[in-house]
Amino acid sequence: MKSKSCALTLLSLTLSVVTLARSDDQQIYESLETLEKLRWDAALDQREKGVSDIKSGKWYLQRTDSSDTQKDTVARAHAAGKNLIQRGETAIAEAENTLQSLRNTVAERKKGATALTNQQAKRYDTAFELYASVEEAKSDLAQRILSASYGLGYNQIIFDAVYATEESQAVINSEWTQGLRKEMERIDGTRFSVKPEGAVALQDNRILFDEQPLGSQHILVYGFASSYSENPKSPELLSIHLVDPSSWHLKDILNISGFNGSFDPTKDLVLIEDSSRFFERISALPENYSFRLNYAWENLTSVNNGAWLPASLKEIALRHKLVDIVDTDSLRFLYGDADDKTTDFTSRGNATFTLNAANTGGNYLSLFGKSDSSAREILVGKIGSVSSL
Numbered sequence: 027m028k029s030k031s032c033a034l035t036l037l038s039l040t041l042s043v044v045t046l047a048r049s050d051d052q053q054i055y056e057s058l059e060t061l062e063k064l065r066w067d068a069a070l071d072q073r074e075k076g077v078s079d080i081k082s083g084k085w086y087l088q089r090t091d092s093s094d095t096q097k098d099t100v101a102r103a104h105a106a107g108k109n110l111i112q113r114g115e116t117a118i119a120e121a122e123n124t125l126q127s128l129r130n131t132v133a134e135r136k137k138g139a140t141a142l143t144n145q146q147a148k149r150y151d152t153a154f155e156l157y158a159s160v161e162e163a164k165s166d167l168a169q170r171i172l173s174a175s176y177g178l179g180y181n182q183i184i185f186d187a188v189y190a191t192e193e194s195q196a197v198i199n200s201e202w203t204q205g206l207r208k209e210m211e212r213i214d215g216t217r218f219s220v221k222p223e224g225a226v227a228l229q230d231n232r233i234l235f236d237e238q239p240l241g242s243q244h245i246l247v248y249g250f251a252s253s254y255s256e257n258p259k260s261p262e263l264l265s266i267h268l269v270d271p272s273s274w275h276l277k278d279i280l281n282i283s284g285f286n287g288s289f290d291p292t293k294d295l296v297l298i299e300d301s302s303r304f305f306e307r308i309s310a311l312p313e314n315y316s317f318r319l320n321y322a323w324e325n326l327t328s329v330n331n332g333a334w335l336p337a338s339l340k341e342i343a344l345r346h347k348l349v350d351i352v353d354t355d356s357l358r359f360l361y362g363d364a365d366d367k368t369t370d371f372t373s374r375g376n377a378t379f380t381l382n383a384a385n386t387g388g389n390y391l392s393l394f395g396k397s398d399s400s401a402r403e404i405l406v407g408k409i410g411s412v413s414s415l
Contacts, residue, residue, distance in 0.1 A: 051125075057132045059313050060399040066128055073121035079114030083107040147301040147407060150346050152338045154295065155282040163282055164202075167266065168209035171247055174268055174278045175219070180245035183219050184235050184271070185210060186226045188249035188264065189360065196360050199251050202264070206249075228361035231373065233271035240271035248360060252334050265337035269353045274374045275316065276351040279341045296338035299415050301407035304395055305348045315397065316350040317343070318374065321381035335381065335391055335409055349377075381409070390414045 055066055086107030089100050157163035175183050188202040207223070214220045224236040226246065232239050233246060240246065249266040268278040300306075308315060319336055340351050352375035380394040380403070390410025396403040408415055 051129075054129055054132050056401060057135070058128060059311060059397075061312065062128055062131065063399070065124060069121040069124040069128075072117050073125075076114040076117030076121065079110045079117065083110035083114060086110065147299050148303060148306070150298045150300065150305075150342045150348065152281065152296045152341050153345060155280070157282060160205075163264075164205045164209050167264070167280060167282060168206055169213055170280055171206075171266060171268070172210060172213055172219075174280070175245050175247070178245065178268070178277050180243060181217075181219050182221060182244045183210070183214075184221050184224070184226065184240065184244055184246045186246065186248040186360075188251055188266075190251045202249070202251060226361055228357060228363075233274075233357065233361070235271075242272055244271055245269070245277065246271045248356070250337060250356075263334050265334070265341075267337075267340075267353060267356055269357070274352050274354060274357060276340055276344065276353045279337065279344060281337055281341050295412045296335065296342070296409065297412060297415055298339065298342050298393065298406070299408040302405060304404060304406040305346075308349065308395075313376075313397075314350070315377045316352050316375040317377045317379045317395070318352050319355040319381065320378050321355065321391075322383075339379065339381070339393070339409055350375075379406075 055063065058066060084107070086103045089103040089107075157166070171185075172183070185207055188199045188206065189196040190199050191197075207220075210220050221235070226248075227234045227237070234240070235244070235246075246269045247266065248269075249264055251265075252263045263281070263283045266280040266282075267276060268280075269275070270277055319339065321336060336355065340353075343349050343351050354374050376399070377395065377397045380396070382392045382394060390408045393406040393409050394403050395406050
């Protein structure tokens with residue numbers, strides 16, 4: 027009867043622990059990463075199976091001899107009951123060890139996050155390329171686009187256009203588009219890697235060029251121009267994006283400035299102020315994250331540097347090797363259906379950065395990060411020019 031008594035006690039204690047830990051464990055579960063949640067779920071299943079085995083073992087131990095039951099049958103039933111109870115106890119113990127290990131992981135993570143939060147905020151800056159003239163910039167930028175594309179292993183370069191943003195709409199800057207294409211074709215020469223001008227489109231979550239899907243040998247190049255001046259044909263700042271059209275990952279970004287002479291990198295240099303030490307924390311996690319950017323284009327016009335901030339965030343992420351960027355915001359803005367408010371490209375990337383202009387006084391943006399596998403949005407910190415932070 028000793029085994030039966032022990033089994034009843036263990037079962038009672040197990041059910042009590044499950045009931046008492048349920049509320050705390052729910053908070054712990056929400057803090058777990060995707061793979062950790064799978065381990066947690068498997069441990070719960072194992073624990074439940076262990077409890078079931080103990081109940082079955084109890085039932086077998088209750089078998090007694092009678093006129094209808096032979097003694098050897100009862101003995102086999104008792105032996106089976108003891109084995110089930112032992113197996114159930116082992117399963118429960120292993121499951122509890124797994125659950126406790128994951129609880130400890132979350133506790134250590136929170137402890138580390140608290141320690142990091144108490145440290146001084148870390149800053150990451152951009153690296154602007156300054157040019158004395160438009161002609162010099164076009165020639166050098168064309169060479170850098172080709173060199174970056176070749177270096178990344180692409181032999182088919184789709185150069186679309188350089189765009190300006192006017193009233194939240196993308197408008198082609200013809201002077202820069204034609205000038206860069208001419209320089210790229212001249213430098214490319216007989217390699218013929220720069221494809222002739224064609225139509226780029228976004229359809230069914232794919233990037234098409236002249237109605238044909240782009241493959242692994244292609245790289246898509248497009249740019250954004252913004253200006254402090256009243257003349258949009260003479261931009262103060264340019265951002266050239268090099269994107270893999272299959273994965274939508276941003277492979278390189280070239281941010282240049284200085285044509286009008288009013289840009290001052292000591293004041294206008296863009297910084298991310300990581301007050302939560304977000305990037306250090308995320309680099310220590312086992313899962314690799316690829317971030318989309320989420321922001322309202324109309325909100326950026328009220329912030330210093332305007333639409334330049336998303337390009338700066340991307341450049342900072344790539345240059346400092348903080349995280350991978352999936353360029354869904356630019357691709358959707360340039361090639362998506364402006365009237366489609368429902369399509370979500372959640373298959374691209376597994377996390378999101380949100381740029382929020384609310385409650386910032388118009389001087390900087392708040393930067394939030396969120397994993398697709400978590401319900402929590404984390405305040406990373408601020409992004410803005412040196413003079414605004």
